[in-house]
């Protein structure tokens with residue numbers, strides 16, 4: 001390990017009593033990410049409880065040029081939140097910074113600290129008859145700070161936008177330890193550059209987010225959920241167009257799921273009961289919701305009925321209780337875990353315009369299965385906002401290492417088809433370490449240079465999450 005004894009002592013003092021550990025067993029769970037693809041080393045983990053402590057830690061890091069890696073719930077999927085293998089990086093975990101500082105129901109806003117777990121933020125909003133709509137399968141562990149730093153997406157983007165759309169104000173500790181407090185609860189504030197957006201999606205490379213004023217929404221009084229079997233992605237997009245017309249902005253979620261993903265969930269996740277005796281080739285999970293007492297059940301039934309007549313839907317299961325709706329969502333949210341249990345898989349979190357989804361799926365599936373016979377595309381995602389998890393599972397019975405040896409070539413092929421469809425190589429998970437080397441190939445050159453200029457200006461010693469996003 002290359003952190004000197006002097007640094008260990010000084011960072012321990014800066015982080016406040018009881019907030020630092022060098023205990024390898026306590027640190028170990030923070031050194032690997034969810035899929036086990038990234039493993040790092042560090043001798044020191046800091047778990048501050050207060051903004052002042054983070055300020056002192058970063059001031060010291062700035063002075064001593066010590067790299068800091070920030071971690072929230074450690075559910076990120078691009079390897080950014082775990083220390084690298086050098087042993088040089090100090091790990092700063094925000095989980096203890098977890099107070100809800102204020103909630104203002106009339107203003108539809110809530111000030112949450114960075115370490116608040118997303119599911120807790122949702123629950124506290126609900127206890128105040130409000131909705132905090134950000135929702136994703138890792139919400140039981142992911143934190144608000146991580147959500148904002150990755151500009152997380154999830155299942156409700158179609159209606160409410162990405163994480164950055166849900167923020168009114170931000171508090172950030174900058175790399176030199178100074179604190180930027182723009183924790184405004186205002187919906188109108190045109191007083192110059194809107195700096196909060198620099199830090200959202202920056203993946204911890206520009207500072208540590210310590211708190212955010214989050215937007216809340218009226219609690220939905222009516223929610224209807226259905227799973228509809230469709231013959232192919234073209235029919236799914238036809239159904240999407242129909243539902244947008246019939247339900248308007250009550251259409252909250254529209255998630256595409258292929259038969260193989262339903263089969264993997266039924267095989268690996270206890271308690272999953274798919275709504276169809278035989279999984280259809282493709283299915284979509286649909287949610288309509290409204291805070292007004294609209295007859296959304298009628299809307300959904302009529303829309304699905306017309307889609308069946310048009311041949312776009314083969315079969316549909318409408319949830320008749322909150323419990324049934326939860327079961328349908330549980331199936332959707334268990335897909336990542338099910339795929340993980342099936343063996344090695346390669347994730348491609350991509351976006352293309354919604355209108356290009358069918359062509360993209362057709363071209364990319366054919367290209368990959370022709371080049372690597374036996375690999376299994378497991379393509380699911382938030383199709384209503386153009387985001388697909390174009391995941392590839394290893395061939396049945398193959399050795400994981402043999403399959404993973406092709407990961408760069410498989411990603412290269414998929415990303416070239418993404419680019420041909422004017423898409424993005426990272427829809428919602430970010431760049432991290434995983435895609436840092438790819439960014440220069442896909443990002444506009446002027447935009448990338450401006451990103452580097454901003455990084456140099458805000459973090460001149462490159463101490464915040466070095467190597468992530470912009471590479472070395």
Ligand SMILES: Cc1cc2nc3c(=O)[nH]c(=O)nc-3n(C[C@H](O)[C@H](O)[C@H](O)COP(=O)(O)OP(=O)(O)OC[C@H]3O[C@@H](n4cnc5c(N)ncnc54)[C@H](O)[C@@H]3O)c2cc1C
Pocket residue numbers: 034069070071072073074075076077080081094114135136137138141142143144145146147148149150151152153154155203204205207208209210336337428429465468
């Ligand atoms: C099963 C599963 C499903 C998922 N589904 C989705 C999905 O639908 N949509 C989606 O967008 N993501 C999804 N993710 C990815 C992940 O949950 C999100 O990226 C989440 O927002 C990360 O939050 P976290 O607290 O775990 O952050 P971490 O993993 O701890 O960190 C992620 C990044 O944020 C930085 N960071 C964390 N906290 C701070 C802070 N306070 N200040 C500055 N930087 C910080 C880290 O350095 C790192 O770069 C999923 C992950 C899993 C495991």
